[in-house]
Amino acid sequence: MTTLISTSTSAFYERSVQDMTSLRKQAEALQASLGSNQKLSRSSDDPVAASRLRVLTRADKLANIDETNANRATADLTLTDSALSSFATFITRARELATQAATGTLTPTQRSTIGVELDQIYGNLVTLANARDSAGHALFGGESAGDAYQLDASGNAVYIGTASSGELPISEGQTVQRGLTGPEFLNFDAGGGPTNLLAVVKDLATALQSGPDPQGSANASLTALGKGLEAVTTGQTLVGSRLSWIDLTTERRTNLGELRADEQEQIGAPDIGATIAQMQQLMVVLEASQAGFTKLAGLSLFNKIG
Amino acid sequence: MASDLMSIAKSGARTARIALDVTAQNIANASSEGYVRRSVLLKEVSSSGGVGRVGDVSLSGSRLDQIVRNADLFRQAEVRRTGSDSSRATAEVAGLENVEAALEQANVYNAVVQFEGSLQQLASNPVDPSLRASVVEDARTMTGTLNIAASSLDAAGNGLRFEATDGVSQVNLLANELARVNLRLARAADSSSDQTSLLDQRDSLLQKLSDYVDVTTTIAGDHTVEVRMGGASGPALVSLGAASPLAMTTAVNGTISFDVGGTAVTPTGGALAGKSLALEKLADVKGKLDTIANTIISVVNTAQANGAALDGTTGGAMFSGSGAAGITLAFQDGKLIATAPAGAGANSRDPGNLSAMRTAFAAADPAGKTDSLIFDISSTVAGRTITRDALVSIAGAASVALAAQAGVDLDNEAVNLMRYQQAFQASGRVMQVASDLFDTLLGIR
Numbered sequence: 001m002t003t004l005i006s007t008s009t010s011a012f013y014e015r016s017v018q019d020m021t022s023l024r025k026q027a028e029a030l031q032a033s034l035g036s037n038q039k040l041s042r043s044s045d046d047p048v049a050a051s052r053l054r055v056l057t058r059a060d061k062l063a064n065i066d067e068t069n070a071n072r073a074t075a076d077l078t079l080t081d082s083a084l085s086s087f088a089t090f091i092t093r094a095r096e097l098a099t100q101a102a103t104g105t106l107t108p109t110q111r112s113t114i115g116v117e118l119d120q121i122y123g124n125l126v127t128l129a130n131a132r133d134s135a136g137h138a139l140f141g142g143e144s145a146g147d148a149y150q151l152d153a154s155g156n157a158v159y160i161g162t163a164s165s166g167e168l169p170i171s172e173g174q175t176v177q178r179g180l181t182g183p184e185f186l187n188f189d190a191g192g193g194p195t196n197l198l199a200v201v202k203d204l205a206t207a208l209q210s211g212p213d214p215q216g217s218a219n220a221s222l223t224a225l226g227k228g229l230e231a232v233t234t235g236q237t238l239v240g241s242r243l244s245w246i247d248l249t250t251e252r253r254t255n256l257g258e259l260r261a262d263e264q265e266q267i268g269a270p271d272i273g274a275t276i277a278q279m280q281q282l283m284v285v286l287e288a289s290q291a292g293f294t295k296l297a298g299l300s301l302f303n304k305i306g
Numbered sequence: 307m308a309s310d311l312m313s314i315a316k317s318g319a320r321t322a323r324i325a326l327d328v329t330a331q332n333i334a335n336a337s338s339e340g341y342v343r344r345s346v347l348l349k350e351v352s353s354s355g356g357v358g359r360v361g362d363v364s365l366s367g368s369r370l371d372q373i374v375r376n377a378d379l380f381r382q383a384e385v386r387r388t389g390s391d392s393s394r395a396t397a398e399v400a401g402l403e404n405v406e407a408a409l410e411q412a413n414v415y416n417a418v419v420q421f422e423g424s425l426q427q428l429a430s431n432p433v434d435p436s437l438r439a440s441v442v443e444d445a446r447t448m449t450g451t452l453n454i455a456a457s458s459l460d461a462a463g464n465g466l467r468f469e470a471t472d473g474v475s476q477v478n479l480l481a482n483e484l485a486r487v488n489l490r491l492a493r494a495a496d497s498s499s500d501q502t503s504l505l506d507q508r509d510s511l512l513q514k515l516s517d518y519v520d521v522t523t524t525i526a527g528d529h530t531v532e533v534r535m536g537g538a539s540g541p542a543l544v545s546l547g548a549a550s551p552l553a554m555t556t557a558v559n560g561t562i563s564f565d566v567g568g569t570a571v572t573p574t575g576g577a578l579a580g581k582s583l584a585l586e587k588l589a590d591v592k593g594k595l596d597t598i599a600n601t602i603i604s605v606v607n608t609a610q611a612n613g614a615a616l617d618g619t620t621g622g623a624m625f626s627g628s629g630a631a632g633i634t635l636a637f638q639d640g641k642l643i644a645t646a647p648a649g650a651g652a653n654s655r656d657p658g659n660l661s662a663m664r665t666a667f668a669a670a671d672p673a674g675k676t677d678s679l680i681f682d683i684s685s686t687v688a689g690r691t692i693t694r695d696a697l698v699s700i701a702g703a704a705s706v707a708l709a710a711q712a713g714v715d716l717d718n719e720a721v722n723l724m725r726y727q728q729a730f731q732a733s734g735r736v737m738q739v740a741s742d743l744f745d746t747l748l749g750i751r
Contacts, residue, residue, distance in 0.1 A: 009336050043684030051680070061419050068427060169429060
């Protein structure tokens, strides 16, 4: 707004138009920010805030994917956990059977029957060891493309998966092992050497049905089965702690997400109250200047000269 | 020489008539563009007595001395200078805003982030065909947005160059017109109404010229003007009756340069200078966008070559072409993404190479670079907008100041109308008195 003492008619009109247009433009900008709930209509309105908003949007997008990954890891680990419980049930049953077989009062036929049941349990254990995860891959096969265990010519289960299960990124650089491989909880040391649960059960079943000393074998297997149960429970503990790690990162991610949303709101969204008040003020000024313009424009000396 | 009451009254009536004419002309042109208010300068006609007639009363009424054109050379020069600055800034901001919109509305940043995200998602299950397909689709979107950004930038550049070409022809038109006005001014009689209207034309042409380029003017004694471009030592655009042609040259990278009659010149103001600056920034932005596209191509393709596709073969290039305009997706089949390390065999779930690709992608950070590029151009726009607003308001103030001094004030003219009407009536009354006096003499008997 420029004020001049002496003024020409065209300058007066030009200036009035300039001032009122500028007021109108400001009011429209405020209305646009209210209407879109965006303080910035383009980056150049506030380059720093716009850049910050872009970074926040990117973090949001990647956090969403982290969340999907974390959900998938949780699903896989929960499946692992329930499979491990089944393993524990079977081992307990096998121990009961072994204890029975170890008693001297049983006849060889009865021991042989127990051997048959143990064969069934072995079959179940192998199937369980080849269980599938949420994506249809071998749950205990690490990053194997097919099954985790395969039966060789003599019926022994052989691990064919990879050495470790894959890691999944779950939050800004944090990862979690998505599962356990078979050997991680089925292999243990017993009787002075490494062995695995599947072999122990299979050997016991064979020994009870056709071994030279079924009662002695049953007796010997009790320790090994105990160790096997221990290994499975250790595995469950591991899974539990990984699940709680995921919970922890999920909580952190949620908190960060809230902080981000808060910041986005602060940077990107207009303060409705302040904006409306500002707009009201502009409208009052605009109306006053329009009224003033009409009055001044009607003030011509030619009307007075008769 | 004796006085003659009748002829004094006659001269008074005549000058009042002329003053009324000028007033009417002012009123009629109250809103004419470039019209400068005229006023009349009246002088008394009288002569001092000659030898032996010292005591004589010798009065001959009034005459029109000159029609004054109320133009202030300094204010006019200010309007040209500030107007030139403001049109430079306005043209530059408009050009830069187009560049910003081209980059921002193509959504390059979001597309790059989306691609990054889909690679991260693929890590959860590298053999999943739908996740692989989504990586391919996001890669396609990314190449598409880069292509759109490049072509929008080209379109913005073409628009700017088209306007600059038009500006150059306008400048040449105005310069030739100014040269003709110069010739006629050199011949016009001083203070004639012909001269004043030529001066109006001269000033209005100069002002129009200053919208396109910066002008340094030298006004000669006969009111002709010499116009130089690019500062006081620049080449002469108009020199008396001759105008040198302004020409524009477009470089390979799309920037433009100017010459006047073969002498290279850099305009420091006016719309042409603004467009030239905007085109320079555009070339810079385009180069940076090409670098980002090339980084994406080389990072992803290198990682692909180091790994094995789902069928166990060595991974092939995912992107072909070069630059933001040329980048294209080289394959459509998600199976060809090399997630496994080299030699991993078919259907491998090993995400070794995918992690390597993600690490390399994160290290090259094309998303971050896109963000800085948008930040770069948008902060340039924001900065220039502030400068422009300042220059526009300075130019507005200068032109209002000129208009207030040179423009027509209707109230003032209304007063003049009454004043000169009364003067005319009074002169008529004087004639009446002269006639009465004559009758009185005749009536003596």
